[in-house]
Amino acid sequence: MTQTERFQDLPLEEVIGDRFGRYSKYIIQDRALPDARDGLKPVQRRILYAMYHEGNTNDKAFRKSAKTVGNVIGNYHPHGDSSVYEAMVRLSQDWKIRHMLVEMHGNNGSMDGDSPAAMRYTEARLSAISSELLRDIDKRTVDFIPNFDDSDMEPTVLPARFPNLLVNGSTGISAGYATDIPPHALHEVLDAVLMRMDNSQATVAELMSVIKGPDFPTGGIIQGLDGIRKAYETGKGKIIVRSKAEIEPLKGGKEQIVITEIPFEVNKATMIKKIDDHRFDRKLEGISEVRDESDRTGLRIVIELKKDVQAQGILSYLYKNTDLQVSYNFNMVAIYKRRPTMMTLQTMLDAYIEHQxxxxxxxxxxxxxxxxxxxxxxxxxxxxxxxxxxxxxxxxxxxxxxxxxxxxxxxxxxxxxxxxxxxxxxxxxxxxxxxxxxxxxxxxxxxxxxxxxxxxxxxxxxxxxxxxxxxxxxxxxAEPRRSVIEDKIEEITITREIMIPSEEVVVTVTKEGYVKRTSTRSYAASNGKDFAMKETDHLLFEGNLNTQHTVLIFTTAGNFVFQPINELPDIKWKDLGQHLSSIIQLDANESVLTVYPFENFDADASILTVSKMGQVKRSALKDYQIQRYSRTVKTMNLKSEDVMIYAGLVTKETELFIATNQAYGVRFSLDEVPLTGLRTSGVKGVNLKDGDNAVSAVLIDSTVKQELVLITHRGAAKKMKQQEFESGGRAKRGVIMLRELKSNPHRVVAVIGATGKEEIVLETSKGIRIPLTVNSLKNVDRYSNGSFIVDEATDGKVINAYRLEAKE
CATH class of the missing domain: 1.10.268.10 (Topoisomerase, domain 3)
Structure with a gap:
């Protein structure tokens, strides 16, 4: 007789929906969520019952874990042995379970996330308190059902002579539901049960007079009474759990932070590594060493600090940026009357009382x-x-x-x-x-x-x-409470001054973009001489600064780099600095323009920028203090063919002078340049002729004597008083600064503001650098072409001119 095949033509959505629905129902009811009455998931219940049934109780000798696991798998729980053993081990870990339900001999893991020894090596038995979960089970106190192969009977719930769901808490993820119920102090939970039995209408506020809040096996400090109250009222709420830390003084003015309790469910080894990573990555300069001194007597993590570092500030930073402080979210879901239910404190107590x-x-x-x-x-x-x-x-x-x-x-x-x-x-x-x-x-x-x-x-x-x-x-x-509860969540404020030890350093930036900080010791050893730099390069900025300060580095692409001094590479004076592009990503044709150091950004000042196409813009200094500085930040929105030629710090200056390549100069009041945000294009500063472009800008303070030194491409230089240029309006053509020549006219390379004693360096197309002392020039009028400093025929055309900056 041939067997005929049967086909069912069913929509895929129905089949998938039906199968997934069945699967979901199973894992919700019979795997991942605890029962509201005994606080146990099925695998945990089966482990405890199997141990009890086999006489593996607290008053008898320990027995191999493998025997129990085999018994559980063979009789009650037809799943993988590792999942059963892991559940059994968790019931024995005193840093995860408030009152251990299983006692284990041998390696049962650690707070560092170490795996337990294989089940053939460890021995286990029920703990004294777990016998209270099983007491009277032989007196038909709970319903029994046939096991998976109908060869034996197993309980659907344990008698649970104490409220295990609240005492030991639970965590789990199923389909569409997750649960996170924190552990509590046994005596507080029992007092709450007694109160609820005496007064079935007891409010959360009344119950909280005895059940203060969660009590984690790892201790710690719990912050946020409102979060606890909300969780007890609704089933959901958020609290902060932070480590218990003390600051201890050491010899030589140093301090160390000693941590003796950490938040629940935090991996100690991972947390220590992350703390050390902050030190290694130079995000936190004040730490000299992190040690784990934990032993059998208790947990102890030591964070040793450098001299003169504020320990409280470092601790605040670690609370905010590591697992020394974590948030815990209540999500009190349990199986109540065979349904997943969001439990309030009252429904949990009532479910337990009803069960009892x-x-x-x-x-x-x-x-x-x-x-x-x-x-x-x-x-x-x-x-x-x-x-x-x-x-x-x-x-x-x-x-x-x-x-x-x-x-x-x-x-x-x-x-x-x-x-x-x-x-x-x-x-x-x-x-x-x-x-x-x-x-x-x-x-x-x-x-x-x-x-x-x-x-x-x-x-x-x-x-x-x-x-x-x-x-x-x-x-x-009953055991004393381990976790301390504080009413308010402390707001953590961190300043860079706290995180970074104060150290005086010498900061240098070169025109070609090489940056470094050098210790004052290395600088003194070299006597400030033999600075490492490429032959084609020159020093753009050198300043004695503090590691708690910041420099703003402006680039030709209309960007700026926010660079904390402590994050600059620490390099010897005689060694070449690190290129800016290896610290932060720059465009291919982007180069350093100007550098300004800042202790803070509170001053009533602004940054003024000028572009080659004559655009001018001004932004408040406080806008330049940014939190995220992993990339360059736009300070001037430029057109594709435009570049930024100037960035200046405006404090007392009232006017701006712009010089163009074709020798026009325009002077106008800064009031005509409105303060705008960072990502703006600015306003027109000079009305350029076709083929002309802006080459220089000078800020003018009428109270300071300052002259304008003009350098042309033919090697001529001249010095003019700023009074030669009357203050007019913005966006004008300006006035001529050189006598016009019909053949081979001079083109302006730069106009530099000088007070007299500075030295200006002229760079030629042949790579020759020729120094020029400002005092050696006489003041002339606008119609003069000045004196030739460079021999164009032998030395080449002048392509650049810059002032040697005085040290900050």
């Missing part, structure tokens, strides 16, 4: 039934002893045990159970003392039956039993 009432009721019913059955037997034995001779005669006259039982039932009105007990009696039990024992047992049974009946009929008595047993657990297992 059920457990105690079922236990009482079980004990009552057992006591009643025994009472019935005792009554039968007492009756039998009162007519002992007749009973013996009846039994002797019977053919066998069954006949004896039947004769006893027929003759003396015994029940089946009583008759079985009588015929099973041993001869020594027929002594005179036995009747006394039976009467004593009868009295005790009557008392027990009365108590159990009272529990089953009176809600008050039922509550009192629960309260009494919870009080005993509190007395036996």
């Amino acid at each position: 009432k059920e457990v105690i009721t079922k236990r009482s019913e079980f004990d009552l039934q057992r006591a009643s059955d025994r009472m019935h037997i005792v009554e039968g034995l007492m009756k039998a002893l009162s007519i002992l001779d007749k009973v013996i005669k009846t039994i002797r006259a019977s053919k066998d045990k069954r006949d004896a039982k039947n004769n006893l039932i027929a003759s003396y009105d015994f029940s089946e159970a009583q008759a079985e007990a009588i015929v099973s009696l041993q001869l020594y039990r027929l002594t005179n003392t036995d009747i006394t024992d039976l009467k004593k047992e009868e009295a005790e049974l009557k008392k027990t039956i009365a108590e159990l009946t009272g529990i089953l009929t009176s809600t008050t008595k039922l509550k009192n039993v629960i309260k009494k047993e919870l009080a005993n657990i509190r007395k036996q297992f």
Whole structure:
């Protein structure tokens, strides 16, 4: 007989939706989320029950973990052995579980994220407190269901004689749901349960008078009472957990930060590495060493600081930028009545109380039934002893045990159970003392039956039993709170001065873009001489600055580089600096224009920039203080063919002078240049003729005596008073600065503002540099072509002129 194939033509969306729906239902209900009653996920429940069932309890010897794992997989949890072992190990880790449910001998991992030893090496048993989760499970207190292969029965929930969900918390991710319930102090949770039992309408505020908030096994400082309150009211909330740290003084004016508690679920080794990375990457200059001094006595991380560094500032930085401080988000989802539910504090307590009432009721019913059955037997034995001779005669006259039982039932009105007990009696039990024992047992049974009946009929008595047993657990297992709770979340403010130790250094920037900072020791050893630089290069900036300061480096592409001094490469005076392009990305044709150092950006000043096409713009100095400086920042929006030729710091200056290549000069008030943001193009500063372009700009302060030195491409130089140029309006053509020549006219290379003693260097097309002292020039008028400094025929045309900057 051939088997015919059957095909179902179904839409893919339906099939996928149906299968994923089934899968989701399974992992939500039976894998990733804890039960609201006992706070356990199925794998955890199966591990604890398997250990209990096999007698691997706290009062017996340790047993190989592999035996338990095999037992769990074989009988209850048909999944991978590693997942079962990992769950078992987690239950034994005192830095993850507030009250460990499993005791383990051997390597069970560490706070550094180390893996535990293989299960064949470790040994485990139930802890004392986990026996409270399982107590009375044999008294039909919870429902049992068949295991996966119907060969055994397993509990759907544990009796849970303490509120494990709140005490040990839980974390997990399923389909569409995740949970994060923090651990709490046992005594506080039990007090909250008792309060809720006394007052079913107790508010979160009232409950928080006893349950202060989470209590992490790793301790730490919890900040944010409002977040805790919100979480207890809604199931969601956010708190801050920070390490416990102390600042200890050392010899020689140094200090060290000692951390003795870290946030919950933080990997200690990773955290230490990240702290050390901040030191190694020079993001934090004040740390000299980070050490892990933890041992079996406790956790201890030491952060040793350099001399004269503010320890509190470093600590604040580490709180903000490392896992020394983390945020914890409550997401209190649990399975309640077979559904994933966002739990409030009240619903958690109520679910537990409801479960306990059920457990105690079922236990009482079980004990009552057992006591009643025994009472019935005792009554039968007492009756039998009162007519002992007749009973013996009846039994002797019977053919066998069954006949004896039947004769006893027929003759003396015994029940089946009583008759079985009588015929099973041993001869020594027929002594005179036995009747006394039976009467004593009868009295005790009557008392027990009365108590159990009272529990089953009176809600008050039922509550009192629960309260009494919870009080005993509190007395036996309560531990002092480990986490400290603070009302407010502290706002962390970090200044660069705190992070960076103050150190005097010499900062240099060359025209070709080589930058470095040099220690004053290296500078003094060289006596400021033999500065390393390429032959074609010259020093653009040299200044004695502090590592807490900043330099702004302006480039020809209309950008600026925000460069903290402490992040500059530390290079000896006699060694070549590092090129700016290796620190920050520059365009191919972008070169350094000007450098300005700043201690801060609070001054009432502005940065003025001028472009080759005659555009002028001005922005407030405070706009140049930026937080992210991993790339260049636009300071002047230029057209594609334009370049920036000038960047100047405006403090007291009131006017600007612009010189053009074709020897026009225009002077106007800075009031005509409005303050704008960084990414603007500015306004027209000079009206250029066709083929002309701006070459120089000079800021003018009328209170300071300053002259204008003009250099032409033919090697001529002249000095003019700034009064030669009247202040006019912006965007004008300006006035002529040289006598016009019909053949081979002079073209302006640069106009430099000078006070008299400076030295100007002229660079020629043949690479020759010719110095010029400003004092050697006489003042002339605008119509003069000046004096020839360079022999054009032998030395070449002048292509550049710059002033040797005085040291900052």
